[in-house]
Amino acid sequence: MADLSIDLAGIKSPNPFWLASAPPTNSGYQVQRAFEAGWGGAVWKTLGDPILNVSSRFAAVSFNGQRVAGFNNIELITDRPLEVNLKEIYETKKRFPDHAIIASVMVEPQQEKWHEIIKRIEDVGVDGYELNFGCPHGMAERGMGAASGQVPELVEKQTYWAKEAASKPVIVKLTPNITDITVTAEAAVRGGADAISMINTINSLAGVDIHSWNTIPHVGGKGAHGGYCGPAVKPIALNMVAECARNKMINVPISGIGGISNWQDTVEFLLMGSTGVQICTAAMHHGFRIVEDLIDGLSNYLDEKGISSVMDIVGKSVPRYSDWGNLDLNYKVVARINNDVCINCNKCHIACEDTSHQCIDMLKDTSGSSFLRVREEDCVGCNLCSIVCPADGAIDMIELTNELPPMTWNERQSFLGGISSESVDFVK
Amino acid sequence: MSEYQEYRLEREQIDFLLERGYRITRVSESLSGAFLDFELIEGTKQEWKQLNIKTPEGRKYFSTLLFKKKLN
Ligand SMILES: Cc1cc2nc3c(=O)[nH]c(=O)nc-3n(C[C@H](O)[C@H](O)[C@H](O)COP(=O)(O)O)c2cc1C
Ligand code: SF4
Ligand code: SF4
Numbered sequence: 001m002a003d004l005s006i007d008l009a010g011i012k013s014p015n016p017f018w019l020a021s022a023p024p025t026n027s028g029y030q031v032q033r034a035f036e037a038g039w040g041g042a043v044w045k046t047l048g049d050p051i052l053n054v055s056s057r058f059a060a061v062s063f064n065g066q067r068v069a070g071f072n073n074i075e076l077i078t079d080r081p082l083e084v085n086l087k088e089i090y091e092t093k094k095r096f097p098d099h100a101i102i103a104s105v106m107v108e109p110q111q112e113k114w115h116e117i118i119k120r121i122e123d124v125g126v127d128g129y130e131l132n133f134g135c136p137h138g139m140a141e142r143g144m145g146a147a148s149g150q151v152p153e154l155v156e157k158q159t160y161w162a163k164e165a166a167s168k169p170v171i172v173k174l175t176p177n178i179t180d181i182t183v184t185a186e187a188a189v190r191g192g193a194d195a196i197s198m199i200n201t202i203n204s205l206a207g208v209d210i211h212s213w214n215t216i217p218h219v220g221g222k223g224a225h226g227g228y229c230g231p232a233v234k235p236i237a238l239n240m241v242a243e244c245a246r247n248k249m250i251n252v253p254i255s256g257i258g259g260i261s262n263w264q265d266t267v268e269f270l271l272m273g274s275t276g277v278q279i280c281t282a283a284m285h286h287g288f289r290i291v292e293d294l295i296d297g298l299s300n301y302l303d304e305k306g307i308s309s310v311m312d313i314v315g316k317s318v319p320r321y322s323d324w325g326n327l328d329l330n331y332k333v334v335a336r337i338n339n340d341v342c343i344n345c346n347k348c349h350i351a352c353e354d355t356s357h358q359c360i361d362m363l364k365d366t367s368g369s370s371f372l373r374v375r376e377e378d379c380v381g382c383n384l385c386s387i388v389c390p391a392d393g394a395i396d397m398i399e400l401t402n403e404l405p406p407m408t409w410n411e412r413q414s415f416l417g418g419i420s421s422e423s424v425d426f427v428k
Numbered sequence: 429m430s431e432y433q434e435y436r437l438e439r440e441q442i443d444f445l446l447e448r449g450y451r452i453t454r455v456s457e458s459l460s461g462a463f464l465d466f467e468l469i470e471g472t473k474q475e476w477k478q479l480n481i482k483t484p485e486g487r488k489y490f491s492t493l494l495f496k497k498k499l500n
Contacts, residue, residue, distance in 0.1 A: 329488050357431075377432040404492040405499070412491045415498050416455055 002302035003309040004295065006040070008253045008275045009169045009194035011128045013100035015040035016266065016310055017294050020257050020278035021104035021130060021173075024288070026078070028088025032095060037288040038295055041100030043197075043278060046077035046132045047085055047117065048106040048144070056217045059206035061232065070232035071281045072206035074217070074224055076138045077106055082120060090124040101125075102171065106132040106139060109148045111161045118165035128168045131159060133184070134175035134200025136227045146200070149175040152187035159191025169194035171255060174240075176202050176233075181240045185250045196244065197255035197278065199237045201227025230281035234259030238272055245273025245318045263297025270310065271317035325410040332400045333381035335360075335374045341394040342372065348385035348395060356384050376400075431483055438486035441479055442493070450477065452494065462487050 004015040018041035019025050019034055026045040034042060053075055061070035078085060093101050103126040107113040118129065133149025140147040148154040155172065162170050172188035174181055176199035185196050203225050207216040215223025237258025244250045256274030260266055261282040269277050282290055298310065307313060337348070337360075349372055352360040359378035364370050374385075386395040429437075445466045446452075454465035461482040468475040481487050 330492060375430075375432075378430055404489070405496055407488075407492050407495045411495060415495060416457070416491060 001299055002307060003311075004040075004299060004302075005309075006276045006311060008255060009128070009171070011041075011100050011102070011169050011171075011195075012098075013040035013276070014098055015295055016270065016276035016298070017041075017291055018043060018100065018102070018255070018276060018278045019283060020280040021046050021102075021132065022280040022284070023075070024280060024283045027080075028092045031088075031092050031101070034283075034288045034291075035092070035096045035099050038291040039099070039288065041102065041127075041276075043102040043104050043130050044085065044089060044126075046104040046106050046135070047082055047121065048077050048139075050079050050081055051076040051138070053079055054219045056219050059217045059226070060230075061206055063232075066231070068230055068281065068285045070204075070206075070228055071230035071284070072204050072217075072226045072228050073201070074137055074219075074226040077104075077132070077135065082117075086121065086124045089121075089126060093125040100127045102128045102130050104130040104132050104173070105162070106135065106144050108142070108144055109154050109158055111157075111164075114158060114161035115165045118162055122165075122167060126168060128171060128194070129162060129166055130171040130173050130197060131162055132173050132200070133158070134173050134177075134198075136175065136177050136201055136203050137225055146175040146177050149184060149200075150178050152184050155184050155187040156191035159188050159193050163192040171195040171197050173200055173257075174198040175200050176236060176240055176258075180243075182243050182247045182250060185244045185247070189250055189252055193252055195253045195255060195275075196250070197257055198240050198244070199233065199258040201229045202233055202236065204228035229258065230285075231259045231261050234261075234265060238268060241269060241274055242272045242318065242321045245315060246321055263294045263301065266294060266298060267301060267313065270313050271315070272321070273315040273318045275311070275314050323410075325413075326408050328406040328408060329412065330402045330404045330407055332402055333383075333397045334376040334379040334400060335381070335383075335385050336376070336396050336398050337372050337374055338394055338396065339371050341391055343391045343394070344370070344372075345390060346372070347388045347390065348372065351384050351388045356380070356382050360385060432485075435483040435485040435489075438479070438481050438483055439489050442481070442486075442490055445477060445479070446493075450475075452490070455490075455494070457487075462490065464490060 006016045017039055019039055021043040025031050025042045031042045057073055057075045059072045060068045063069035103121045105117055107117050135145030139145035159172050172193040174184050188196050241254055241256045253275040254273055255276055256269035257278040260277050260279050266277050349360045357380050359375040361373050386397055389395045450466035450468045452464055453467045456463045464479045466477040
C-alpha cells in the first residue's frame with residue numbers, strides 16, 4: 001500500500017486529509033472523533049476573541065437534485081473562550097500525537113495582538129498555525145479576516161508578526177475575494193509564511209425567497225452576505241491553487257481547500273500543487289466517515305499507478321498549466337458521433353445549431369431513419385456537443401493531426417510585430 | 429458559403445501568390461481581419477497585391493507559414 005503520509009512545511013500527518021477550520025473542528029470531542037474515523041489532521045475552528053453568532057446561519061444551493069451543490073454560511077469564528085479551546089487542543093494532541101493539529105488564528109492587525117495569541121497557544125502542542133485572512137463576513141467588518149487579507153501589506157505584516165512569536169510553521173490562509181490571489185500569496189511569502197492555504201469562502205448570497213422576498217438565509221427578516229463553499233467552488237479554488245503553484249515567487253507548500261468532495265478531487269488538487277487538502281462542506285454533508293472512502297480511493301489510485309508515496313504526485317500537473325498565449329493555435333480536435341451509441345435525442349444538434357458553429361447535420365439513411373453527422377471541416381472543436389450529450393461514449397472528441405507546425409499566440413504576435421518592416425521571402 | 433469553404437478560398441489565394449513568387453511584405457491586422465501585402469519583383473518589373481484574410485483559420489494559416497519560414 002502506498003505511503004499516504006505528508007510533510008507540509010515540516011507539519012507531518014498520516015494522510016493528506018485534514019478537516020478545514022469550520023464547525024467540524026469546533027471542539028475536542030469532534031476532532032477526536034474525526035481522528036478516530038481516520039482524518040490525518042484538523043485545523044481548529046478559528047481562535048480569537050470569542051464572537052457572537054446569529055441563528056439561521058447556513059443555506060445550501062441545490063442544483064438538479066444535488067442537495068448541496070454549494071454551501072453558504074454567515075457563521076463567524078469560535079464563540080468559545082480561548083482557554084476552553086486550548087485545553088481541548090492539548091487533550092486531543094495528547095491522545096493523537098501523530099495527527100496534525102493546526103491552530104487557526106484571527107486577531108486585529110496589531111503586532112501585540114498577534115504576539116499575545118500565538119504565545120498563549122504555543123504551549124498546548126499544536127503542530128502549526130493557520131492565519132485566517134479569509135473570513136468574508138462579520139469579522140471583515142471589524143478589520144479582520146478578508147478585510148486584512150485583501151491588503152497585501154497587511155498580509156505581509158501580520159504574517160511577520162505571527163512568525164516573530166511562533167516556534168511552529170505558519171500557514172497563511174488566503175481569501176479568494178480578490179482579483180489576483182498570487183499578489184496576497186506573494187505578500188505572505190515575503191512576510192515569512194512557511195506555507196499558504198486556499199481558499200476560504202467566496203462572498204455570496206445563497207438566494208432570495210420569491211414568495212416572502214426574504215434573503216436565504218435570513219435572520220428575522222434581514223440578511224447579510226455570507227461565504228460560499230462546497231462543490232460549486234472547486235474550479236475556482238483549483239485555479240487559485242494552480243496559479244500560486246506555478247508562480248516562482250511563491251515557493252512554499254500549498255494546502256488546498258475548496259469544494260473537495262472525494263478522492264478524485266483530492267488527486268486533482270495534489271497534481272496541481274497542493275501538499276494535502278482540507279475539507280469542510282463534504283464532511284458537514286456526509287459526516288466524518290467519508291474519510292474512509294477518501295483514503296481507500298487515494299490509496300488504490302496510487303497502487304494502480306505504481307506510485308509508492310502520495311508526495312510523489314504533488315505538483316505533477318503544474319508544468320501543464322500556462323497562460324492562454326502559450327497554447328498551440330494549430331492543435332485541433334473535432335467531434336465525432338458514434339451512431340451505435342447515440343440515442344437520437346438531438347441535444348448535440350440543437351446545441352451546435354443554436355449556440356455553436358452549425359456543423360451537426362441531420363441526415364437520413366437508406367431506410368429513412370435519421371442520424372446525425374458532424375461536418376468535421378466546420379467543427380471548431382468547442383466540446384459543447386460532447387458536454388450536453390447524455391449518452392456516454394456517443395460523442396468522441398478526436399485529435400486531428402495538423403500538417404501545420406505548433407504555433408502559439410505569443411509566438412505569432414512576436415514575429416508578426418516585426419513583419420511590417422521586413423519582407424518575408426519563402427518557398428513553400 | 430460555409431466558413432470552411434471561405435477559408436479554403438483564402439488559402440488557395442495565398443498559395444497561388446506565393447507559388448508565383450510573391451513575397452509577403454506587410455501584415456496589418458485590424459477590425460476587418462488581416463491585410464497581407466504581396467510583392468513580386470521580376471527584373472525591373474514590380475507588382476503588388478493585397479489580400480484581406482477574414483477567416484480565423486485563414487489567419488492562422490498565413491501566420492503559421494510565416495512562422496515556419498522564420499523558424500527555418
Ligand atoms: C459554516 C462554516 C464556517 C467556517 N468557519 C471558518 C473559520 O472559522 N475559519 C476559517 O478559516 N474558515 C472557515 N470556514 C471556511 C472553511 O474552512 C473552508 O475554507 C471553506 O469552507 C472551503 O472548503 P469546502 O468547500 O470544503 O467547504 C467555514 C466554512 C463554513 C462552511
Ligand atoms: S465540437 Fe462544437 S462546433 Fe464541433 S460539432 Fe460539437 S458543438 Fe459543433
Ligand atoms: S446528444 Fe448524444 S445521444 Fe443525443 S443525439 Fe447527440 S450524440 Fe446522440
